[in-house]
Amino acid sequence: MTVTNFEEVTKELSEDEFSMLPNLIQILQEHADQENAIYSNDLCRKMATRCKVEKFSGPRLRKMVNYLRVNGILPVIATSKGYYLSYNKDIIELQIKSLFERASAIRKSAYGLQKFLDPNYKPQGILL
Numbered sequence: 440m441t442v443t444n445f446e447e448v449t450k451e452l453s454e455d456e457f458s459m460l461p462n463l464i465q466i467l468q469e470h471a472d473q474e475n476a477i478y479s480n481d482l483c484r485k486m487a488t489r490c491k492v493e494k495f496s497g498p499r500l501r502k503m504v505n506y507l508r509v510n511g512i513l514p515v516i517a518t519s520k521g522y523y524l525s526y527n528k529d530i531i532e533l534q535i536k537s538l539f540e541r542a543s544a545i546r547k548s549a550y551g552l553q554k555f556l557d558p559n560y561k562p563q564g565i566l567l
Contacts, residue, residue: 476521
């Protein structure tokens with residue numbers, strides 16, 4: 440699904456990105472437990488090295504991780520401590536909960552912005 444204002448990072452995987460998936464899968468398999476999680480910056484650096492590209496960006500990483508999840512290829516878990524794989528039911532359920540919570544927070548932001556479309560709306564709170 441392509442997301443408005445984020446078309447470049449949400450469109451379908453490019454041929455280059457698709458060809459890089461085995462490298463991403465291999466790196467993630469090397470980080471197959473919570474104690475061995477890898478931060479996104481480190482993962483991007485490893486991807487750049489293995490794929491022989493000058494730069495591998497965070498948005499590209501998230502796009503490819505999303506592809507792995509959406510297509511049920513790998514159970515990629517992302518926390519503040521990094522990315523790792525887990526087949527543990529409880530950990531997967533926590534990741535699902537986190538994804539739903541983040542989606543809810545984004546939805547609330549959208550509802551807040553909708554208020555500004557009402558010509559009679561008067562903003563509340565502190566204005567700079």
